[in-house]
Structure formats: C-alpha cells, structure tokens
Amino acid sequence: MAEILYNKGTRASKRFDEDKRSMATSIKDIAKKLNVSVSTVSYALNGGPRRVSTEVRDRVIEAAKDLGYRPNRVAKSMVTGKSRTIGVVPPEIGEDVLLSPYLQLALNGVFNAAGKANQDLMLFTRLAESHHDEIVTTILDGRIDGAIFIAPSRTNHGVLVAKEMHIPCVTISNSQIEGVITMSVANRTGMNLVLNYLVKLGHRRIAHIAGRLDMQDAIERLQAYSDFVGDNRLPSDDGWVVKGQFHPDGGYRAMKELLSHPSLPTAVTCANDDMAIGAIRACRELGFRVPEDISITGFDMTTTSDLATPALTTVRQPIAEMGSAAVAAVLALLEDKEVPVHTVFQPTLVTRSSTCIPKKESK
Amino acid sequence: MAEILYNKGTRASKRFDEDKRSMATSIKDIAKKLNVSVSTVSYALNGGPRRVSTEVRDRVIEAAKDLGYRPNRVAKSMVTGKSRTIGVVPPEIGEDVLLSPYLQLALNGVFNAAGKANQDLMLFTRLAESHHDEIVTTILDGRIDGAIFIAPSRTNHGVLVAKEMHIPCVTISNSQIEGVITMSVANRTGMNLVLNYLVKLGHRRIAHIAGRLDMQDAIERLQAYSDFVGDNRLPSDDGWVVKGQFHPDGGYRAMKELLSHPSLPTAVTCANDDMAIGAIRACRELGFRVPEDISITGFDMTTTSDLATPALTTVRQPIAEMGSAAVAAVLALLEDKEVPVHTVFQPTLVTRSSTCIPKKESK
DNA sequence: AGGCACAGTCGAAACGTTTCGCCGCCCTTA
DNA sequence: TAAGGGCGGCGAAACGTTTCGACTGTGCCT
Missing domain, CATH: 3.40.50.2300 (Response regulator)
Structure with missing residues (x-):
C-alpha cells in the first residue's frame, strides 16, 4: 500500500511525498534559497554562456554543495539534445552474446575509450530480429548521441536508419554498408x-x-x-x-x-x-x-x-584499437568533423603451437 | 562552418534547420495533422489512462506510422521519472575491466535478464577511485531506474549513496554492506x-x-x-x-x-x-x-x-543466475515489492583434470 | 550631457512527454 | 423533464534544464 518514491517529479509524488523521499534538490531550490533567478544559478554552475559575478557564483556553488545538488541529466538532455552517452549494439548471435570472446574484446576497447572520453555506454539488450524496429526506436529515442554497432548482421537495418536520421553511427567489423563509417580489418x-x-x-x-x-x-x-x-x-x-x-x-x-x-x-x-x-x-x-x-x-x-x-x-x-577508433569517430561526427568512411586496420600473424610441418604424406 | 544538427530541439536548430535535419516528428505534429489535442494523441498511443474512441485511435496510430513518429524517451523519462534502463557498475580493477572472465559471466547474466525484462543497460565507464563522486552523480542523474554493482570494492560508496537516495540498488558478490540487497555466493x-x-x-x-x-x-x-x-x-x-x-x-x-x-x-x-x-x-x-x-x-x-x-x-x-536475480530484484524494488536483503547461492564442485592423488611424500 | 558598451541579472520560452481537472454531449433513469 | 453518469475530448501544468531577449546600472568616450 505504502508507495515508496524514488524520484521526484511524478505527479503522484506531489500528493504525499516529503518524508518517504527527500525530494532531490533542483536548480530551483538553489535559486529560491539564494533569492536569485534560475538562470543565474545555471550560469554559475556551468560557467554558462553568460557571466556571473564571482560573489554570486561562489554562493551558488556553496549552496549547491550544501543542498547536495545533483544535476538532472535527463532534463539537460531534453533541452540540449545531447546525452554524453554512446549506444552499443552487440551482434545478434542468439543466447549469451556477451560470452563471445570477440565481442568481449571489442566491447572492452569501446569501454576503455568511452571512459577516457567521459562518455557512458548504453548497451542494447533487445536484439532479436523480431525487435529490429525496436532497436531503431531506441536509437532514436534521445538517450544516446551516437551508436556503435559491433559486427551487425546484414539484415540489421538499424545502422541505415540511424544514418538516415543523422545519428552518428559507426560499425566495427566489415559490413561495408554504403556510406556508413566502418572500422574494419583487412x-x-x-x-x-x-x-x-x-x-x-x-x-x-x-x-x-x-x-x-x-x-x-x-x-x-x-x-x-x-x-x-x-x-x-x-x-x-x-x-x-x-x-x-x-x-x-x-x-x-x-x-x-x-x-x-x-x-x-x-x-x-x-x-x-x-x-x-x-x-x-x-x-x-x-x-x-x-x-x-x-x-x-x-x-x-x-x-x-x-x-x-x-x-x-x-x-x-587490433580489436581494442578499433573500438577506441570507433568511439573517437562517433565523437568527431558529433562535432561535425570529417571522418573517413572506411578505416582498415592491419592484422598480424601470431604463431604459436597449433601449427607445424605436415606429416609425410601417407597417401 | 556548416552546422549539422542531429537532434531537433536545440534552440540553435530552430534558426536554420529544416533541410539538414528532417526534424523528428513529435506527438504535437500528429496532433496538428489530425486536429486533435496532444493529450488525445498520447492516450491513443499508450492506450493511455483515458479512453479514446476507436476511430480516433486508429487515425492517430496511422498518422504516427505515416510521419515516422518515434517517441522521445528522454521527455517521457522526465515526466515519469522512469527510464526502463538499469545501470551497471563494473568493479574498479584498473585497465581492461571487461576482459575479466568473472565480469564477463556476470555481465552476460545481467544482460540476458535485462533483455527479457525489456530493460536496457547503462554501463558506467568512469570507475577510477578519483571519480567516485562522479559515479554517484551519474547514478542520480535520472537516466537509470536502478543500479547493479558488480563486485564493488569496499571503498565504493556509490552503493550507499544510491541506497540512501532510494535508488533501487543491488550488488552481485559478497560485499555485505549494511542493508544493501546482495546476491552472493556461499x-x-x-x-x-x-x-x-x-x-x-x-x-x-x-x-x-x-x-x-x-x-x-x-x-x-x-x-x-x-x-x-x-x-x-x-x-x-x-x-x-x-x-x-x-x-x-x-x-x-x-x-x-x-x-x-x-x-x-x-x-x-x-x-x-x-x-x-x-x-x-x-x-x-x-x-x-x-x-x-x-x-x-x-x-x-x-x-x-x-x-x-x-x-x-x-x-x-551460478553467476549468470545471480545476474538474472539481480535484475529481477531491481525491478521488484521499483515496484515497491519486498526483496530479501541477502540471497545466497550455492556453489558446486566441478572436478576436472588439474587435480589428482598426491605423489608419495618424498620427504 | 548624451550615447554606448558591457557586466550582471531576471523572466520566460522551449524541449516532448504525461496526466489532471474540466467541459459538453448523449443516454439512462426516476 | 430534470438529475445523474459515462464517454470522449481539450487545455494546461508539470518535469528540470538551458538560453534568449530584455532590463538596469555603471563606467567610459566623445
């Protein structure tokens, strides 16, 4: 019966909130406390597009700390249209996708590079062919800035739609889809x-x-x-x-x-x-x-x-490098830079012990 | 100089958009086209909390298809406070976290379960100790409904903050943090x-x-x-x-x-x-x-x-099972159900060939 | 003294949804 | 015929940001 609320903001929470959930503090709370406008707070917190007197800025920053303010990225995303998040679409290879060593390597490369670039990763989980349209919907739903497709099967038209919608989109592995940025190996x-x-x-x-x-x-x-x-x-x-x-x-x-x-x-x-x-x-x-x-x-x-x-x-x-190049490409695309459509990485031979001189032909 | 815009909605895009980026269609466009109100469209599309005549509903659905409407989940998230996304925080074990076979197993379990539950995964990439506060901020920034910490080190206070903020939060592995839901193994x-x-x-x-x-x-x-x-x-x-x-x-x-x-x-x-x-x-x-x-x-x-x-x-x-249990727990928590604080899974012995009877004591 | 540039601030719009309160209509039912 | 109750629909508020236009001083230049 009791309803625990984890998030401010739903209408419902307005009705009886207050003790169950210490409403997350917003920029408005800071503004109110300091008797300044919301915009001023925003400027102060971001070093925003407008200047703020150092005195006010300091007070805002302190109040933010006091109130335990955490910016709500969803709201920010809505107005800026950016999310600092990159989507990753694994290949559709049935069960236990993540157990594939190849995917593991690629994902690791992407993961490391994303971390360095301060981007989080959104991992798409619903990959069944039947969900193709759902993938597309998810890609376009605003939560990601760009997408990296790892070894997509050729029937995955998510790549195409993403491209068409001008969502920065990069694939790792060799589906050379017309005009889609690809990191491939020779x-x-x-x-x-x-x-x-x-x-x-x-x-x-x-x-x-x-x-x-x-x-x-x-x-x-x-x-x-x-x-x-x-x-x-x-x-x-x-x-x-x-x-x-x-x-x-x-x-x-x-x-x-x-x-x-x-x-x-x-x-x-x-x-x-x-x-x-x-x-x-x-x-x-x-x-x-x-x-x-x-x-x-x-x-x-x-x-x-x-x-x-x-x-x-x-x-x-060089899968890890490809992953990292893919992240770099998405970011470059986001900044409207030119990115080569096709980057080809060179493989190298690793000789170990599963090969040797053949037996004398017994035939 | 030319600015390519990937997303509707930024102020800037209002200025010169139109050909670079075919503005994503929103619920408003449908409403306008059909001369009905926005709310009616919303109801029709969601089978919303209010009824809509079948005639209008059909027209809305068709128009949505015509216009290539894709719901913007960010906006939805903002008002509902839910995102259908679960955060996953890998352990901080330095470089190449994702290459750890243990993490691979756990992530795979979580991934599979999340897919079945129609949840996407948000993978946190910035794990360095120095970023601990950033993790917390990210967890609270509204993009996820709950978080799963995989084998967190004991100094990771993200778990605690998440719990304190009433973000559903589950850990896999045995950090038995006071009151935090844990999937552990005996x-x-x-x-x-x-x-x-x-x-x-x-x-x-x-x-x-x-x-x-x-x-x-x-x-x-x-x-x-x-x-x-x-x-x-x-x-x-x-x-x-x-x-x-x-x-x-x-x-x-x-x-x-x-x-x-x-x-x-x-x-x-x-x-x-x-x-x-x-x-x-x-x-x-x-x-x-x-x-x-x-x-x-x-x-x-x-x-x-x-x-x-x-x-x-x-x-x-049974790491995969634990992952899946963790997802289930987060979802249960979200629906305000009771979840046992500590679920202990039983391990089993797998005898293969790296063990045998000891040599006669040479001593 | 008048004009201008600029710093600093505010109010409000906008982003795309969901959902509440309200209204008018038609159908019952007394 | 009046009261009541669905049904179907509308308008508007709200979510938490960012940023634009506007306003007010202040100091500087002519």
Whole structure:
C-alpha cells in the first residue's frame, strides 16, 4: 500500500511525498534559497554562456554543495539534445552474446575509450530480429548521441536508419554498408598471412572452416581462402570447406565432418578462434593430434586463444584499437568533423603451437 | 562552418534547420495533422489512462506510422521519472575491466535478464577511485531506474549513496554492506567443497593463493581456507598463503613465490580461475607437472577454465543466475515489492583434470 | 550631457512527454 | 423533464534544464 518514491517529479509524488523521499534538490531550490533567478544559478554552475559575478557564483556553488545538488541529466538532455552517452549494439548471435570472446574484446576497447572520453555506454539488450524496429526506436529515442554497432548482421537495418536520421553511427567489423563509417580489418591480408605461413611450413592440402555467412567477415575470409587456393594451385576439394557458425560447437561439428571425409587435409584454417578451439577438441576426440597430424589456425587472437591446448596460431586483429577508433569517430561526427568512411586496420600473424610441418604424406 | 544538427530541439536548430535535419516528428505534429489535442494523441498511443474512441485511435496510430513518429524517451523519462534502463557498475580493477572472465559471466547474466525484462543497460565507464563522486552523480542523474554493482570494492560508496537516495540498488558478490540487497555466493561452502575433495584425494599439505583482500570474496575464501586447515589439523605454513590479486599474472607470481619456498605443498587452492591459470603456467615453467606434482584448483568456473591445460577443477558459481536475480530484484524494488536483503547461492564442485592423488611424500 | 558598451541579472520560452481537472454531449433513469 | 453518469475530448501544468531577449546600472568616450 505504502508507495515508496524514488524520484521526484511524478505527479503522484506531489500528493504525499516529503518524508518517504527527500525530494532531490533542483536548480530551483538553489535559486529560491539564494533569492536569485534560475538562470543565474545555471550560469554559475556551468560557467554558462553568460557571466556571473564571482560573489554570486561562489554562493551558488556553496549552496549547491550544501543542498547536495545533483544535476538532472535527463532534463539537460531534453533541452540540449545531447546525452554524453554512446549506444552499443552487440551482434545478434542468439543466447549469451556477451560470452563471445570477440565481442568481449571489442566491447572492452569501446569501454576503455568511452571512459577516457567521459562518455557512458548504453548497451542494447533487445536484439532479436523480431525487435529490429525496436532497436531503431531506441536509437532514436534521445538517450544516446551516437551508436556503435559491433559486427551487425546484414539484415540489421538499424545502422541505415540511424544514418538516415543523422545519428552518428559507426560499425566495427566489415559490413561495408554504403556510406556508413566502418572500422574494419583487412581480412584478406589476415588470411594470406596464415595461408602463406602454412604453405611455407610445407602444407598444400588446406581446408577452411567458415563462419556465419551472413556476416561480411566470414564471407571475406572464405573468399580469401578460395582465391589463395586457386592462385597458388593448391589441391582443393568440395568437402574442405565447412560452415562452423563462428562458435566453438560449430567448429567442433565442422571438424568432425571434415575428418569423416575420405580425403584429409593436413591443415585447417578456421575463420575465428572459437571455432578453432572446437575443432581441436574434435580432433582430440577422434584421436588426431594437433599439430602433428593436423595443423589448425584461428583468427581474432581472443583472450582464450592462448589458453587453448595447444596455444593457437592465429591472426591478431587490433580489436581494442578499433573500438577506441570507433568511439573517437562517433565523437568527431558529433562535432561535425570529417571522418573517413572506411578505416582498415592491419592484422598480424601470431604463431604459436597449433601449427607445424605436415606429416609425410601417407597417401 | 556548416552546422549539422542531429537532434531537433536545440534552440540553435530552430534558426536554420529544416533541410539538414528532417526534424523528428513529435506527438504535437500528429496532433496538428489530425486536429486533435496532444493529450488525445498520447492516450491513443499508450492506450493511455483515458479512453479514446476507436476511430480516433486508429487515425492517430496511422498518422504516427505515416510521419515516422518515434517517441522521445528522454521527455517521457522526465515526466515519469522512469527510464526502463538499469545501470551497471563494473568493479574498479584498473585497465581492461571487461576482459575479466568473472565480469564477463556476470555481465552476460545481467544482460540476458535485462533483455527479457525489456530493460536496457547503462554501463558506467568512469570507475577510477578519483571519480567516485562522479559515479554517484551519474547514478542520480535520472537516466537509470536502478543500479547493479558488480563486485564493488569496499571503498565504493556509490552503493550507499544510491541506497540512501532510494535508488533501487543491488550488488552481485559478497560485499555485505549494511542493508544493501546482495546476491552472493556461499564462499565457505565452495572452499569446503574443494578442500574436502583434495583431502579425500589424500592431500594434506595445501596452500592458498588469495585474491584482492579489499574484496569480500577474497577475504571469505581465505578465511574458509584457514578455518578448514585449522579445523582439520592440516599442516600449515606461513609461506603457504600468498596474495595473487585475482588476475593471472598475480597467480603466476604467487605460484613462483610458493614454489621457491623450502617446504612445498602438494595442492594449491586459488581464489579464482584466473589466478589458477597463471599458477599453472608458473608450474610448467619451473618444471612442475600439474596435477602429478601439484594439484591446482580454481574458483568461479569461468568460460576459460576448461580451455586451460589441464582443465581446471573449480567451483561453479551460478553467476549468470545471480545476474538474472539481480535484475529481477531491481525491478521488484521499483515496484515497491519486498526483496530479501541477502540471497545466497550455492556453489558446486566441478572436478576436472588439474587435480589428482598426491605423489608419495618424498620427504 | 548624451550615447554606448558591457557586466550582471531576471523572466520566460522551449524541449516532448504525461496526466489532471474540466467541459459538453448523449443516454439512462426516476 | 430534470438529475445523474459515462464517454470522449481539450487545455494546461508539470518535469528540470538551458538560453534568449530584455532590463538596469555603471563606467567610459566623445
């Protein structure tokens, strides 16, 4: 029955408030106490657009402290139209999105950069495809100044709407949507790094476990693989390209499929680390040794990639840097600065122990 | 020079807007178009507190769609005092907070639950001790309805202020702050689970790598260890308790310290998985085999714990469930329901391969 | 002495909502 | 036919800010 009120301002609170909730003090209270106008208080508190005599200013500041004044950012937002908050939209990859090591890295990068730039982050939680329109609504509802989409699927039109509405909007990862600022990684370079390394070790029979093919990254990595195989006249086999959905279980199943194939590769390139970890598990279960029997490579250099056994040879994407660049881009956009539409980051090869010289061809 | 405006509403935009930015349509525009009052539109759109004839309602809804109306949540927030947003305050553990596997688990739990409850998440980024007052200000600035503190350090008084201001506020992890709703785990039970298991395997010389001792979890786990050793009259040694700061490097250094001690334990309990992973690395480097020479246990069952080699014997905390309970608690608090101050979750033992029967005492 | 610039201040509008009090109308019911 | 009660709708206040236009002195220049 008793109603506890946590916020001043609802009509209801006007009716019986007062003891339950010590009404948050507003700029008006300060004004009243000091017998000055609201505007003067605002100027004093912000070093506002107008000058205030030092005497009044000091009194205002002291009164603010006395009364425990905390500015209400919602009100401020309404009039300025700015919120000092950046929205982050994770990819829609079903349950437990935040457990994805890739997202973890990216989010961490964005988080750190946002902190340095004094921006808070608004994390969008309702990502199901069915909620696409809701995402859009949320983006436009005034609580954020700009948005960062992490690895959006191609059907996510939130990016487009945001752009259209002139909400600063940046994506991380390689959906090269027309005109949308993108922080991407040179997938082809990354794959070539791995593939060249494998070839140099002596591999020729190389397979690929692909990611979710509705994502640009997956497509590009697969394409790079195919081109490399073609360009270098490596043996190829239809059964050597398997889809693994970017998650460990997918990698596990894909590897099992690969290993049941009559003709086996000596190395497998995976489109991300998660799948590589699953693939290693599959090998181990079926009695194949990694890397002695089969070399396996990942992509991303997530935090988990060197905890795997054996530690993964993988491609480091500078994801943290990309996150930080994304934040910088949003802020630049907000200040109406020019931002390059496409920033491409260079990957590097990290050789660890999941790869080695191939066995003598038993065939 | 040209000023691009991303948001209607600033005074400035009134001056020259119009083509740069197609002003977002508001409830007023709908009202004008239909020649009805603003209030009627509001009622129609919300199924508001008052009835509206079906005819008018349909016309309003259609007009809203036509004009591409998106409700401005900031304005709504201001009058209702609610934001459908929950704040999340990560622990202050220096750089790369989000890379902590524990936080990842907890955040994921909160994230999933928030999504189901139609709440967005506001992630606080400015956590440095020096910003404590800023955290408080942010919490009170009206953008969130409640806050979830994840493993707050004991000096974080944000929790207290939030509580005092009647902002629904829940903590995950075991800082048992007077009167603050807490989702905690029975640390003692967890440690006993591990220790009993080790003893049953035959271990008696058991060491402990403790976490950050400004955190309740670390204290309780250490205390549980000490008590267990005392109660069971196990041999003890001052050098067998080392501090590892809850991160892998700390665990690594702690283990090196432990191994340089004249009298070696046969098992080491670590206060979390991260430290256990570091400890294993230290062992490997110094030529000790895990578990043959030394058994090592973790705590938390993070996603990384079974990628380690050997896979960690650890204590599973139902962190995801705790996250979801925390969200539920915030929402309950918002509806003025009673919420138990202290909910204790039961941990379970997960035995994997980082533990085994101790070597014959060489001593 | 008149005019001007400027500092310092105030009042009020505006941002986009929600919701209260009020009013007129039509339909009952006595 | 008068009283009463919904129903459907309107106008306005309120939420807490920011900032514009206007006003009043004061000091300086001509």
